[in-house]
Amino acid sequence: MRLQTIVALTDFSTAAEHALDRAALLAAEHKARLHLLFGAEQPDPKFVDPQARLEQRARQLARRHDLPVKALAYRGAGVVDEVLRAAVGADLLVLDKRAHQGVEQLWRGGTLSQILRRSPCPVLVVQRAAREAYAHVLLAVDFSPAADAMVRYASGLDTAAAVELFHAVDLRDEAKLRSAEASAQAVRAWRAQMQRHAHDRLVRLSDAFEARRNRVGMTVGMGDVARQVAVQQERSRAELVALMHRRRGWMLDLLLGSVAQRLLGGVGCDVLVYPHDYAGAAPRGTTAQPRVARRWTQAI
Structure with missing residues (x-):
């Protein structure tokens, strides 16, 4: 079994960065394409241009692991919908354990539970730093x-x-x-x-x-x-x-x-x-x- 496309979600938090690192390790192992997507339920005001930061992160990972990395454009449709769209055709979706909840999510479940329920591909939830x-x-x-x-x-x-x-x-x-x-x-x-x-x-x-x-x-x-x-x-x-x-x-x-x-x-x-x-x-x-x-x- 060889993964061909991996999608990783980040909001630039420490936990999300661990997920990116794990996705990059797996992509290097399988010689797969790595697609990065920004998505935050509660955007951090210090990231005035998250897309530019995402593209910078993609270049860093590409150099470090010698693999093709693409920063996907965020279309503003909501985190869950953006993730599910990006995961279509992917072999693996990688993200951190997200606990943020809005009013609607109180009954439909948080971001992670909605993604697990609807993802078209397997989901890897990263909870530890990816060192090896x-x-x-x-x-x-x-x-x-x-x-x-x-x-x-x-x-x-x-x-x-x-x-x-x-x-x-x-x-x-x-x-x-x-x-x-x-x-x-x-x-x-x-x-x-x-x-x-x-x-x-x-x-x-x-x-x-x-x-x-x-x-x-x-x-x-x-x-x-x-x-x-x-x-x-x-x-x-x-x-x-x-x-x-x-x-x-x-x-x-x-x-x-x-x-x-x-x-x-x-x-x-x-x-x-x-x-x-x-x-x-x-x-x-x-x-x-x-x-x-x-x-x-x-x-x-």
Whole structure:
């Protein structure tokens, strides 16, 4: 998998500049085009000409990383609409974790939640300074038909990184067993069966990796996905967590919350949000790959 176009959003804040730096590192890794876009919900008065500053930043990144960087023109349509327009045809959108909210955003969600809900491509939310390539990537997977594409995409961001596949077993069925007064032995047997099943599915997913990757781990958790992923990220110290995002309307997000938003509130690392219906990340010219070595397997 090779990224061809990356779009990065900035308002020139420190957090946003970290996002630009990460986008530039990835663009250099993939020899991709990097497009920069300025967007601020609350413009800073000290930036009297943000477009000129953006063009200057583009020249700096182009020289530093020896890659093509373009400063996109801001058309004044609102941050979310500008970002979504720029992301059409891109392979990745990179931005910081934005918390600014206007009156309308109180019910439709902040800038970030709206972008996650509507982005046409995967979104990388940067929460740490980008000093080097990712060393450890944690992929939170379900077993839907799109899981294979997500694994290929996320693991391909940095092919030198160690990768850990993680799945959290839903415990709602266990609750049904307990409500039916099943014995403790039956509950333990059910848990063991679910862990074995999840492990087998993770092994099959690992076949999505290219043969040269030999650092792949698998971990099975039990319980709420966002909480279990946060726990495992803290244990593994992964610099990047990737997960699938199922699109829902703003009202459902408001009432129920999304796993992606909850995870962003629970981890301090970067988070890649992969749309469940994304169709643009199919590997180019790939066929079935042989299985790779698996370094560790554990359950938590």
